[in-house]
Amino acid sequence: MAPKFKDGDAVVAVNGKWVSWAHTAAAYMAFLSALVVGMSLHFTKIVQNEHYGFPDEWFPSVSATIGDRYPERSFFQVFIAITSGPRFALVFLWYILTSRPNSTLPKFIAGVGLFRTFTCGGWTYVTSTDDHDWHDIFMISYLVATLPWTLGCLALSPNNRRAVKYRKILASCFFGTLVPLIYYFIQHKVHKVAGAYTKYAFFEWSLILFDVGFDAVTALDFDAFEIVVRDVKGISRGQLKTTADSVLDKEKGKPVGNTFGEGFFWTEIIDAAAEAYNMFVFWSLWTALGVLVWYFPLWHMGISGYELAILSYVSPILLAIPSLKSVATRNPRLFHFLSLSGLLAYKVQNPANRLFLTTFAVACSCIAWAAMLYAERASSSRLESRVFAWGVGLIMSSIAKFACKTNNPIWPIMHAENGGWNKLGLLLGVLAILRSHRRLPTNGGNYFPSSGKKGSSLLAAFGIGGLLFAMHSLLSDSSTMISWVWEGYPVRGPIAVPHGALTILAMGAGLVYGLYYPGVAGSWTAFGIASVGAALLTCYSHWTGFYGGLVLAFYLLAVAPVLVSSAVCHSPAKAFGIGFLLYTFLILFHVWVVAYAFVPGGPLVREHTDWVMITTMLSIGAGVFSAAVTNSSGSKRKIVSPNDKRQRSYFIYILATLQLISIAVAYVRFPTNDYVPYHKEDKVATVGIWTVHFGLDNDMWSSERRMRNVIQELELDVIGLLESDNQRIIMGNRDMTQVLAEDLGMYADFGPGPNKHTWGSALLSKFPIVNSTHHLLPSPVGELAPAIHATLDMYGELVDVVVFHSGQEEDPEDRRLQSEYLAKLMGSSSRPLILLSYLVTKPLEGNYNTYVSELSGMKDIDPTDWDRWCEYILYKKLKRTGYARVSRDSITDTEIQVGKFVIGEPEPENEMRLPEEMMPEGRRFPGLFRGNGVRGHRYHVFDEPRYWQ
Structure with missing residues (x-):
């Protein structure tokens, strides 16, 4: 209702700008008074951090x-309390200023403003000292809400050039400051650079200045108000145009200008969210199948026959059957519902039956997706929505894995006990399908003249196959490309957290760009730039390789709408059936390059990831060629309907929300790097070696949480993990070290990376990793043998640790060469050294005598332990105090071997066995695993652990 007023009614009139000035003054006074008081009274204490103090930090x-x-805390809290009144008034006046008939955005921005005010109170009055978790929750919520608040204020700004100018400057400064802020935080937290936290602090204080300054600009707009409120210019009734209105008038007909400002309806954004969730389920099922298939050749140590399940990807070829094609295009809801059986597969305990059910679900999902796109080919706007939802679904899948430490919570290898959210995923899946299939597909003809040219259906299929493979193999997890370029410590490139958010950002930016500028995205110039990015990712490490990966990620999402729009011009059986067949071939190709020792014809493609990348890019190039022919027919699509403009905006809102979630996840998961060994006071280092079977237990469940529990209960300070590289399609593009390192509080190193064609080795350590080098040992015939040679800072003393997996039993010459290489490597180190290894030899026989020799200088932790074949712990220049072997229950097929060493004491010349009761408490193994142990884990082979003095 319009306000009623009469001249002379106002007793006191205060100009609205004083609300802004009061808010600005009180907010700045809160921070500056705390800074002055703190610097005066507690300078050396408040500049001290976990690594350095004054004068390094000042x-x-x-x-x-x-x-x-x-x-100082009290000064801050008092002035912030004073700030709250003007703050609520500022949000209210901004809403009055920007509110217009039939516009929802001002209400939304007002809600965001109130939310920011309350969360500011949260992190103000619940300090990090009081409750670190809740302080972070409030702080993250405040920062996340800052983006929509800033963008919303810019969009709704009245046409006041001076105010708009200042808002743009301050907003740019605010978000630009985040880049050096994060950089120096990483320098401090990860690299422990002296003085980096001081530089970080300057940028942190700058954020405060810019944030408050941005809201201070409202003084230039509020001078149009008087309180008690008299609108002297009529702005609150929408009589003046906003900046957004002016921009829309000026940009009418241009892609970006057509997107916003056409109204906002919650029902439609729910429709968009349902579409996106359907595609999240699609990608979840798509990425799950390979993991389930992988379980069977693991146990068969070769081709098992279950690999045929991947042919379910090729199910769209069945759309060549006219009756099936008709049913699928007219009623895709049926196949979508059938595909939800994959979300129920977690209820099936038998691994083979779980695979069969998921295979059926993937086949139905592929048919539904191909048929749905084909059915929408007559409506460019609805086809665009489907493709955008498909891209957003991939991003959602990647973010879900980012948040859940690389496991998708609705995969069939997940359940409630290991972190699965299967029931919620299924419920949302049913609701999303019911919501999104209320409208029937158009099922019409082509959206270009029938006389227009079509590109080759075969080339279009190649484009779809190459695109899908590249998206799945590189982008279905935000850490995959980072693992390609990781080369160990010191950190010289990106790390999974927080830089995984950059991969997600590049994907989102590429998707939006491809929708607005398909002509550029589908050009040969863009393809050439992407090919350079692919080459950099394949051939280079550290930041150089990762920058190439980001370029490729941007391109893949940008070109997706172009390739899919071209493919739907052809028969779905040809375009998608053949395309998915190529995708299946590429899966086998990228497995063969590492599994060459176990598959027919494997040596022909041994270690040729470069060939896989070249084939992928050439396939995408074929699709680009076909799309160029199709688009040359003169049928350039233009969105003119206001409904279509709105639909774009909804997906962009969803995408922006997802990007904010990824940033929040990166913040929450950022490594603390303040890890403490279990028995620091005794200077004991407990080490272990474990072959973990790629994080799948004997019953085909994700096993990271079970692994975490036993590692924690064994109080392991250092552990080597073998068969640990999961960064391939068949392993789900996972990284088990993220779960273990974060939950256990350990530094993690893994390598060589997945592009180096090994089954993987990893090192987790409570002690800082000073340096690490990745090795590929001689393997002329069999599988490649990976090794990590790391130097750890153990209680102030540098100790080397080598994690090593030798070749398989069938290749004795490989194993002999590897033993000589490793013996020289260990012998070249003058520091104390521990080998955590998988040697494939009997004690005291064969290559054992090369590993334990004068050349290496190594000793066996227990030469009398005759019942070993694979796992060994060797050492030199250290005092051993204990050794034990622990059963693995059903987590994997290999036991855990554990050793204890005392750091800082000389290695005795003559050792003697001691009973446990004579050992100090800190040098004993946990009693939890005696007798029958716990959850199937117990000391075995020996009746009890062995100790030496």
Whole structure:
């Protein structure tokens, strides 16, 4: 209702700009008073951090200033309380200023403003000292809400050039400051660079200045108001155009200008969210099948026959049957519902039956997707929505894995006990299908003249196959490309957290770009740039390789709408059936390059990931060629309907929300790097070696949580993990070290990477990893043997640890060469050294005498342990105090071997066995595993652990 007023009614009139000035003054006073008081009273204490103090660090962070000590904390909280009144008034006046008939955006922005005000109170009055978790939750929520608040204020700004100018400058400064802020935080937290936290603090304080300054600009707009509120210019009734209105008038007919400002309806954004969730389920099932198939050749040590399940990907070829094609295009809901059986597969305990059910679900999902796209070919806007939802679904899948530490929570290898959200995923899947299939597909003809040219259906199929393979193999997990370029410590490139968010950002940006500028995305120039990016990712490490990967990620999502729009011009059986067949071939190709020792014809493609990448890019290039022919027919699509403009905006809102979630996940999961060994006071290092069978247990469940529990209960400070590289399609593009390292509080190294064609080795350590080098040992015939040679800082002493997996039993010459290489490597180190290994030899026989020799200088932790074949712990220049072997229950097929060493004490010349009761408490193994043990884990082979003095 319009306000009623009469001249002379106002008793007191205050110009609205004073609300802004009061808010600005109180907010700045809160922070500056705390800074002045803190610097005056507790300077050396508030500049101290976990690594350095004064004089290396000489300026405090915001959190240390406002939350750690009295009285500065009280100064801050008092002035922030005073700020709250003007803040609520500021949000209210902004809503009055920008509210217009039939516009929902001002209400949404007002809600965001209130939310920011409450969360500000949360991190203000619940400090990191009081409750670190809740402080972070409030702080992250505040920062996440800052993006829609800033963008919303810019979009709704009245046509005041001066105010708009200042808002753009301050918003650019705010978001631009985040880049150096994150950089110096990583320098401090990961690299432990002296003085980096001081630089970080300056940028953190700058964020405060820019954030408050952005809201201070409202003073230039609020001078149109008087309180008690008299609108002297009529702005609140929508009589003046906003900046957004002016931009829309000026940009009418241009892609970006057509997107926003056409109204906002919750029912339609729910429709868009349902579409996106359907595609999240599609990608979840698509990426799950390979993991289930992988379980069977693992146990058969070769071709098992179950690999035929991947032919379910080729199910769209069945659309060549006219009756099936008619049913699928007219009623895709049926196949979508059938595909949800894959979300129920977690209820099936038998691994083979679980695979069969998932195979059926994937086949139905592929048919539904291909038929749905084909059915929408007559409606460019609805086809665009389907493709956009498909891209958003991939991003959702990647974010879900990012949040759940590389496991998708609705995969069939997940359940409630190991972190699965299967029931919720199924419920949302049913609701999404019911919501999104209320409208029937158009099922019409082509959207270009029948006389127009079509590109080759075969080339279009190649484009779809190459695109799908590249998206699945590189982008279905945000850490995959990072693992390609990782070369060990010190950190010289990206790390999975937080830089996985950059991969997700590049994907989202590429998808939006491809929808607005398909002509550029589908050009040969873009393809050439992407090919350079693929070459950099394949051939280079560290940041150079990762930058190439980001270019490729951007391109793949950008070109997706172009290739899919071209493919739907052809028969779905040809375009998608043949395309998915090529995709299946590429899966086998990228497995053969590493599994060459176990598959027919494997040596022909041994270690040729470069060939896989070339084939992938050439396939995409074929699709680009076909799309160029199709688009040359003169049928350039233009969105003119307001409904179509709105539909685009909804998906962009969803995409922006997903990007904010990924940033929040990166913040929450950022490594603390403050890890402490279990028996620090005794200077004991407990080490272990375990072959973990790629994180799948004997019953085909994800086993990371079970692994975490036993590692924690054994109090392992250092553990080597073998058969640990899961960054391939058949292993689900997972990284088990993320779960273990974060939950156990350990540094992690893995390598050589998946593009180096090994089955993987990993090192987890409570001790800082000073340096690490990745090795590929001589393997002229059999599988490649990986090794990590790391130097750890154990209680101030540098100790080398080598994690090594030798070749298989069938290749004795490989194993002999590897033993000589490793003996020289260990012998070249003058530091104390521990080998955590998989040697494939009997004690005291054959290559054992090369590993344990004068050349290597190594000793066996227990030469009397005759019942070994694979796992060994060797050492030199250290005092051993204990050794035990622990059964693995059903987690894997190999036991855990554990050793204890005392750091800083000389290696005795003559050792003697001691009973456990004579050992200090800190040098004993946990009693939890005695007798029958716990959850199937117990000391075995020996009746009890062995100890030496």
